[in-house]
Amino acid sequence: MALKSRSLFIFSFSMKRFIWHIIGFILITGLSCYIIFMQADGYTDAFYVKFTTPKQNSLIVGSSRAAQGLQPNSMSRVLPNYPIYNYAFSRIHTPYGKPYLESIKLKLKEDSKKGIFIVEVNPWSICKQKNEVLDSVNFRENNSFLGGVKNVSVKPNLEYLMNFYEGKNVDIFTKKGTNYHKEILFVHDDGWYEVNLNDSPKKRDQRINSTITSYSKIRTDYQGLSDIRLDYLKQTIDFLQYHGKVFMVRMPVHSNMLAIEKELMPDFDQKMLEVSMELELPYFNFTHMVDQFQYTDGHHLDIDSGSKFSVLLAQKIVASQ
Amino acid sequence: MLFNSIDFAVFLPIVFVLYWFVTQKHLKLQNALIVVASYVFYGWWDWRFLSLIVFSTLVDYSIGLWLQQTNSETKRRSLLWLSILANLGFLGFFKYYNFFVDNFVTAFSFFGSAIQPNTLNIILPVGISFYTFQTLSYTIDVYRRKLEPTKDVVAFAAFVSFFPQLVAGPIERATNLLPQFYQQRQFHYSKAVDGLRQILWGLFKKIVIADNCAVFVNTIFDGHAGYSGSTLFLGAVFFAFQIYGDFSGYSDIAIGTARLFGFNLKQNFAFPYFSRDMAEFWRRWHISLSTWFRDYVYIPLGGSRGGKGMQLRNVLIIFLVSGFWHGANWTFIVWGALNAAYFLPLLWTNRNRKHTNVVAEHNKLPSVKELLLMGLTFVATVLAWVVFRADNIGHAVAYLKGIFQRSLLSIPEVRPSFLLLFILVFVFIEWWGRRDQYAIEKLWLEYPRWLRLLIYYFIIMLIFLYGVKEQEFIYFQF
Numbered sequence: 001m002a003l004k005s006r007s008l009f010i011f012s013f014s015m016k017r018f019i020w021h022i023i024g025f026i027l028i029t030g031l032s033c034y035i036i037f038m039q040a041d042g043y044t045d046a047f048y049v050k051f052t053t054p055k056q057n058s059l060i061v062g063s064s065r066a067a068q069g070l071q072p073n074s075m076s077r078v079l080p081n082y083p084i085y086n087y088a089f090s091r092i093h094t095p096y097g098k099p100y101l102e103s104i105k106l107k108l109k110e111d112s113k114k115g116i117f118i119v120e121v122n123p124w125s126i127c128k129q130k131n132e133v134l135d136s137v138n139f140r141e142n143n144s145f146l147g148g149v150k151n152v153s154v155k156p157n158l159e160y161l162m163n164f165y166e167g168k169n170v171d172i173f174t175k176k177g178t179n180y181h182k183e184i185l186f187v188h189d190d191g192w193y194e195v196n197l198n199d200s201p202k203k204r205d206q207r208i209n210s211t212i213t214s215y216s217k218i219r220t221d222y223q224g225l226s227d228i229r230l231d232y233l234k235q236t237i238d239f240l241q242y243h244g245k246v247f248m249v250r251m252p253v254h255s256n257m258l259a260i261e262k263e264l265m266p267d268f269d270q271k272m273l274e275v276s277m278e279l280e281l282p283y284f285n286f287t288h289m290v291d292q293f294q295y296t297d298g299h300h301l302d303i304d305s306g307s308k309f310s311v312l313l314a315q316k317i318v319a320s321q
Numbered sequence: 322m323l324f325n326s327i328d329f330a331v332f333l334p335i336v337f338v339l340y341w342f343v344t345q346k347h348l349k350l351q352n353a354l355i356v357v358a359s360y361v362f363y364g365w366w367d368w369r370f371l372s373l374i375v376f377s378t379l380v381d382y383s384i385g386l387w388l389q390q391t392n393s394e395t396k397r398r399s400l401l402w403l404s405i406l407a408n409l410g411f412l413g414f415f416k417y418y419n420f421f422v423d424n425f426v427t428a429f430s431f432f433g434s435a436i437q438p439n440t441l442n443i444i445l446p447v448g449i450s451f452y453t454f455q456t457l458s459y460t461i462d463v464y465r466r467k468l469e470p471t472k473d474v475v476a477f478a479a480f481v482s483f484f485p486q487l488v489a490g491p492i493e494r495a496t497n498l499l500p501q502f503y504q505q506r507q508f509h510y511s512k513a514v515d516g517l518r519q520i521l522w523g524l525f526k527k528i529v530i531a532d533n534c535a536v537f538v539n540t541i542f543d544g545h546a547g548y549s550g551s552t553l554f555l556g557a558v559f560f561a562f563q564i565y566g567d568f569s570g571y572s573d574i575a576i577g578t579a580r581l582f583g584f585n586l587k588q589n590f591a592f593p594y595f596s597r598d599m600a601e602f603w604r605r606w607h608i609s610l611s612t613w614f615r616d617y618v619y620i621p622l623g624g625s626r627g628g629k630g631m632q633l634r635n636v637l638i639i640f641l642v643s644g645f646w647h648g649a650n651w652t653f654i655v656w657g658a659l660n661a662a663y664f665l666p667l668l669w670t671n672r673n674r675k676h677t678n679v680v681a682e683h684n685k686l687p688s689v690k691e692l693l694l695m696g697l698t699f700v701a702t703v704l705a706w707v708v709f710r711a712d713n714i715g716h717a718v719a720y721l722k723g724i725f726q727r728s729l730l731s732i733p734e735v736r737p738s739f740l741l742l743f744i745l746v747f748v749f750i751e752w753w754g755r756r757d758q759y760a761i762e763k764l765w766l767e768y769p770r771w772l773r774l775l776i777y778y779f780i781i782m783l784i785f786l787y788g789v790k791e792q793e794f795i796y797f798q799f
Contacts, residue, residue: 014508022517036786168788169785
């Protein structure tokens with residue numbers, strides 16, 4: 001009997017020792033990981049920073065055209081009283097739908113009333129893809145960070161880093177993951193995604209040609225207008241109108257890209273005009289100015305053109321008020 | 322549930338605490354906890370397929386009892402065949418149905434009769450090849466009267482579904498694992514620490530080595546036409562490390578996890594890339610599968626009893642069946658045949674048991690001859706892995722042709738320096754620990770405790786820093 005009690009004591013002691021050692025080790029390694037995550041910033045990837053900044057009064061929403069091409073810093077020269085935040089992502093992640101609308105709701109201050117909202121639209125953002133299950137519940141973005149990140153204003157955002165950051169954690173502090181060949185890819189604190197490719201006109205032309213070719217192929221994956229996505233575009237505008245003034249914008253793209261989009265949805269501008277009349281908001285279509293800007297790859301404005309366009313858009317907003 | 326997932330990192334401590342703190346004094350309850358935990362672990366992937374495991378468990382448990390109740394050889398043989406048909410029936414349907422239909426259609430089309438194939442959209446249940454073989458070993462051993470059938474259905478269900486090795490082995494024998502469910506397990510600090518150490522090494526192999534190799538392997542294999550011979554060879558070498566890191570990493574995590582719960586599983590990999598010929602390689606690679614085939618297929622076929630010719634035939638069959646076990650694709654069968662082609666000459670000339678000890682067992686470094694033999698064996702293995710990894714035979718042939726060009730001697734276009742450095746360090750550590758069950762089992766034990774902990778901390782940070790997002794284990798698909 002005495003032996004039994006003794007063995008139980010030994011078991012208990014060794015188990016306790018084991019548990020305490022493990023907890024200590026987990027705490028030290030967990031703390032180290034947390035410190036590394038704290039280094040995550042605008043170099044981490046194209047989206048992370050947008051989930052770390054505070055809730056906002058005014059937003060830019062849309063695809064990567066807006067993410068790269070609309071520079072809040074340039075706009076503030078014309079609209080100094082409206083610090084606007086770029087909450088645009090990409091064609092893949094942010095077609096209009098429930099996940100994006102829910103994320104926008106999270107990013108906007110609940111009491112925001114006099115904000116300015118730029119809703120960037122293009123045919124890709126309201127189209128249906130082939131083989132896509134799309135209904136009031138199922139959106140392909142559900143499984144992306146838009147559906148998965150519930151806290152969009154916390155730093156470090158562990159939810160994002162652990163579930164949606166696709167790079168290696170070592171790149172968080174080496175900052176080399178997305179920055180190679182002397183390129184600068186950086187998301188500023190105002191949400192603008194700076195893409196400084198630093199390349200020659202010849203290389204730029206090559207990139208434009210290759211992007212146009214790839215979009216010609218991508219275009220075959222799209223099936224034209226999705227009523228559900230169009231409805232969510234309207235719901236997004238409707239929600240933002242409650243918080244301020246909304247402007248629907250179609251940004252300039254390379255003429256060859258525009259041709260692909262005309263093929264994809266010939267009546268896109270007509271549809272947008274109908275939306276603007278229905279919801280009583282301005283629709284600024286800049287596709288007649290495609291030759292006045294430079295593009296990094298055919299559908300994203302380069303830094304100088306982006307700055308120029310941002311000022312132009314801000315002036316148009318001021319003029320319309 | 323993946324071992325390299327957050328889900329498992331939460332699941333494991335919960336089960337551990339329940340196992341040692343709540344159910345420790347009640348063996349049946351502890352076994353029941355293992356069953357429930359294993360079903361949750363498996364159901365996390367797809368709960369519908371739990372029914373297959375439950376069915377397999379009930380069939381083999383019942384057949385085991387019936388085998389004990391009868392002495393009629395005819396009846397006993399019928400019961401054995403019933404178990405084999407039930408288990409292999411499921412395996413055949415889920416894994417091979419479409420393969421046979423497609424090949425049947427191709428064969429008939431070749432002779433001019435076009436057939437509309439009636440293939441099905443079948444999901445392959447994870448781990449079916451592993452638990453089917455494990456449960457079959459029980460019935461066969463009971464049939465052979467090597468094992469008393471169990472009357473404890475909970476212990477048997479725990480044996481079939483034991484979560485550490487449920488989905489990718491090691492394929493445990495009932496004679497080794499089942500009796501461990503009958504005995505009270507005792508917690509031992511050193512055993513648990515040893516288990517954690519093995520889990521750590523397994524995670525390193527999987528996340529740092531295998532998953533990082535996979536990135537380059539996928540790029541090179543997918544775009545093989547555009548790469549030089551040297552790059553293609555490097556891609557194949559990366560795949561050799563990917564599959565080793567992936568599968569032996571899984572086995573290490575499985576064995577280490579089992580040790581945390583007081584169980585001993587058999588070693589599944591014994592540093593196969595340090596083999597000096599293919600016979601040694603096959604004694605060191607996926608040991609639990611090789612020995613399963615030896616005991617349950619090779620020996621029933623006659624083994625070596627019918628002379629050299631019979632022995633060669635039986636070994637050839639084992640290699641082909643073993644290849645086919647990996648998947649319903651001709652690439653796996655050809656891979657099996659290729660390995661047989663490597664192995665049979667050794668068997669024919671009675672040199673298949675030349676290297677049964679550990680290479681350079683009493684030395685720090687290998688001799689030049691040993692190094693040369695290891696290098697040759699490794700290259701032969703790498704070339705066979707090309708066939709294994711390829712999408713189809715045409716892909717494999719084109720890839721191998723691509724390797725053997727003049728550009729084989731050029732500098733590879735793809736040279737991930739960090740990965741090459743990791744592989745170098747990894748090979749060095751594996752070499753250092755080659756006499757043990759896993760590389761870091763006894764490594765650094767003579768160092769001061771703080772230094773050892775620092776090394777483990779460093780390995781964890783490497784896993785954290787260089788890990789690629791949760792990647793499935795290759796052997797889940799087999």
